Amino acid sequence: MSPKTLRTWYLVHKWTSLVSTLFLLLLCLTGLPLIFHEEIEHTFDPHPELAPLDAASPRIDYDDVVARALAARPGEVVRFVFFEKDEPLGAVLSAPTLQPPPENGHIQPFDARTGEFFEPEPPPGGFMYLMLKLHTDLFLGLPGYLFLGFMGLLLVASLVSGVVVYAPFMTKLDFATVRRGRSTRLKWLDLHNLLGIATLVWVLVVGVTGVINTLALPILALWQGGQLAEMTAPYRDQPPLASPGSLHAALETAQRAAPDMRVSLVAFPGTQFSSQHHYAVFMRGATPLTERLLKPALVDAQTGELTDMREMPWYVRTLFLSQPLHFGDYGGLPLKLIWALLDVVAIVLLGSGLYLWLGRRKAPLERRLAELKGGGAALENAE
Amino acid sequence: MKRGAWMIFRWPLLLALLGGIGLVSALVGDGFFDLLAWLGLGVPLALIAVAWLRPTRRGAGR
Numbered sequence: 001m002s003p004k005t006l007r008t009w010y011l012v013h014k015w016t017s018l019v020s021t022l023f024l025l026l027l028c029l030t031g032l033p034l035i036f037h038e039e040i041e042h043t044f045d046p047h048p049e050l051a052p053l054d055a056a057s058p059r060i061d062y063d064d065v066v067a068r069a070l071a072a073r074p075g076e077v078v079r080f081v082f083f084e085k086d087e088p089l090g091a092v093l094s095a096p097t098l099q100p101p102p103e104n105g106h107i108q109p110f111d112a113r114t115g116e117f118f119e120p121e122p123p124p125g126g127f128m129y130l131m132l133k134l135h136t137d138l139f140l141g142l143p144g145y146l147f148l149g150f151m152g153l154l155l156v157a158s159l160v161s162g163v164v165v166y167a168p169f170m171t172k173l174d175f176a177t178v179r180r181g182r183s184t185r186l187k188w189l190d191l192h193n194l195l196g197i198a199t200l201v202w203v204l205v206v207g208v209t210g211v212i213n214t215l216a217l218p219i220l221a222l223w224q225g226g227q228l229a230e231m232t233a234p235y236r237d238q239p240p241l242a243s244p245g246s247l248h249a250a251l252e253t254a255q256r257a258a259p260d261m262r263v264s265l266v267a268f269p270g271t272q273f274s275s276q277h278h279y280a281v282f283m284r285g286a287t288p289l290t291e292r293l294l295k296p297a298l299v300d301a302q303t304g305e306l307t308d309m310r311e312m313p314w315y316v317r318t319l320f321l322s323q324p325l326h327f328g329d330y331g332g333l334p335l336k337l338i339w340a341l342l343d344v345v346a347i348v349l350l351g352s353g354l355y356l357w358l359g360r361r362k363a364p365l366e367r368r369l370a371e372l373k374g375g376g377a378a379l380e381n382a383e
Numbered sequence: 384m385k386r387g388a389w390m391i392f393r394w395p396l397l398l399a400l401l402g403g404i405g406l407v408s409a410l411v412g413d414g415f416f417d418l419l420a421w422l423g424l425g426v427p428l429a430l431i432a433v434a435w436l437r438p439t440r441r442g443a444g445r
Binding site for chain 2: 171199
């Protein structure tokens with residue numbers, strides 16, 4: 001590599017890192033509790049006990065569930081009904097309007113076998129909500145998402161340039177060498193290189209999938225204007241429904257259309273995820289992969305008949321796949337623990353990078369470049 | 384001794400391969416596939432722990 005090329009890559013590594021480091025540290029720190037959000041929430045807000053069923057237990061009637069949910073919330077409309085993956089638990093989300101604002105709704109969980117309601121969930125707030133907002137949009141909505149997405153892009157550039165400057169550094173060193181017993185700086189230079197190269201793929205994947213997740217709102221808009229509009233084209237000129245028909249019938253229709261899938265979420269007519277005239281019943285498969293790749297069955301909300309059922313387009317499937325790869329919630333608790341440890345390594349990586357820059361920021365560029373060549377040993381000896 | 388790109392990047396490449404397999408594996412299935420994911424992503428962590436804690440080998444990098 002010519003000195004000029006190395007110099008360019010070094011400057012790319014320096015500036016992309018410097019601009020993004022503080023925000024990436026924020027993302028790593030807030031991400032740490034979020035890895036375990038399920039476990040934390042279940043500890044502080046345990047799932048309701050499901051009573052054993054007997055012959056006298058009622059069978060769920062979803063229209064009755066909706067009616068009772070609305071009776072408890074005068075003036076509200078139902079946006080979504082959604083279901084837990086591993087337990088027969090569902091929940092009704094209602095709000096004053098079909099579309100945000102307000103962003104959050106009122107959540108009433110129910111037994112998906114009998115339709116019996118449990119204590120409604122408290123409104124969002126508290127520590128985990130703060131972590132989530134700081135991790136996703138900084139309370140700024142779309143601009144916040146896109147800003148953090150841009151920080152993610154800087155991370156990718158920093159990783160790529162980091163690998164490039166890793167090569168000249170390692171020409172005289174064994175892989176995974178950590179030179180202790182010399183200067184602290186040399187030790188941390190070695191550690192920074194080791195941590196970065198050893199966790200490269202994970203940091204890269206979590207970074208890129210994080211960027212894709214920040215695009216969720218634009219991706220949703222693309223789907224609404226594209227596939228969803230296409231599937232519901234015949235309904236375009238019909239007046240909006242005064243009130244939707246049977247949810248129970250819609251669910252039965254969707255289940256018949258995809259017998260080996262389970263219902264994940266029902267979007268009511270007029271909400272973000274459906275048309276004005278349909279229940280959009282999003283179905284999930286049974287494997288870790290297919291349970292993420294939701295498939296919508298559009299059911300005419302008046303007649304209860306199936307209008308259309310298609311695979312989501314590639315950009316939505318990319319978003320769906322990006323979620324587990326970012327969250328680390330697809331391989332049991334051990335994978336979450338590994339995710340957390342890798343996150344801690346990333347924090348040390350960011351911190352050590354900052355430390356290395358602070359120690360040399362007044363040194364001339366030539367001196368800093370010399371440190372990259374041959375692992376900085378020559379420089380140390382000269383001191 | 385000056386090392387070529389292969390000598391520098393062969394171990395990082397192996398780690399990247401293991402990590403990649405680990406990331407994809409748990410998506411494909413449960414049980415054995417989860418185990419493969421824990422191993423693939425656990426190896427870099429083990430390596431970091433070993434390199435950080437072991438005493439500096441004599442002659443290494445001097």
